[in-house]
Amino acid sequence: MYGKCGLVVEALQVFSLAGLRLGGEIRWDVVLWTSMLGVYGRNGHFEEVVLLFKEMLKEWIKPDEVAFVTVISACGHTGQIRLGLEYFDSMTQVYKLIPGPEHYCCVVDLLCRAGELEKAMKVVNEMLQKGHKNGSVSLWMALLNACSDHENVRVGFGMWDEIGQLREVMRQRIKERCCI
DSSP states (O other): OTGGGTOHHHHHHHHHHOOEEETTEEEOOHHHHHHHHHHHHHTTOHHHHHHHHHHHHHTTOOOOHHHHHHHHHHHHHHTOHHHHHHHHHHHHHTSOOOOOHHHHHHHHHHHHHTTOHHHHHHHHHHHHHTTOOSOOHHHHHHHHHHHHHTTOHHHHHHTHHHHHHHHHHHHHHHHHHHHO
16 A cells, blocks of 8 residues: 555555564565565666565565566666566576566566667567467567667568557457447
8 A cells, every 4th residue: 555655665664564473483475575576666666676576585485477577677677687587587497487478578678678679579479489469569569669769670670560460459359349
């Protein structure tokens, strides 16, 4: 509640007091940690997201999918590209979690912010090959904006077919909703 109102310090106080007592030892669960990560992320405290995530790992709290979305996004905002990619890889390699479209979107945004458009396109292709749909509008907008920002017309033209397919899927969904 405090975090949604932008009261980050108060949210941190609640987080600090809310640990569960197990045999006299204070432990926090993953939901509590993920909530605090979200508070920091929503309020633009991206460096704190990364620091808290590292602390979470030190406390042997297994991160969930939501925690990974938050920390990968924060890595993109702080320019920690390598760390963000390491966290993404650790989802499957260490924690046996399956990345969803939102994780791929964060990685694409992370790479686009660093001007790594070719790598971002590879990630999109990997996502599509793993059976995820055409991607979200925000994913394609991140790529197109990055192409514009970095004056990379070649990658932009390469996306044109995928964007056309996405446009067709959206038209089909609108027709289905209108005709029900």
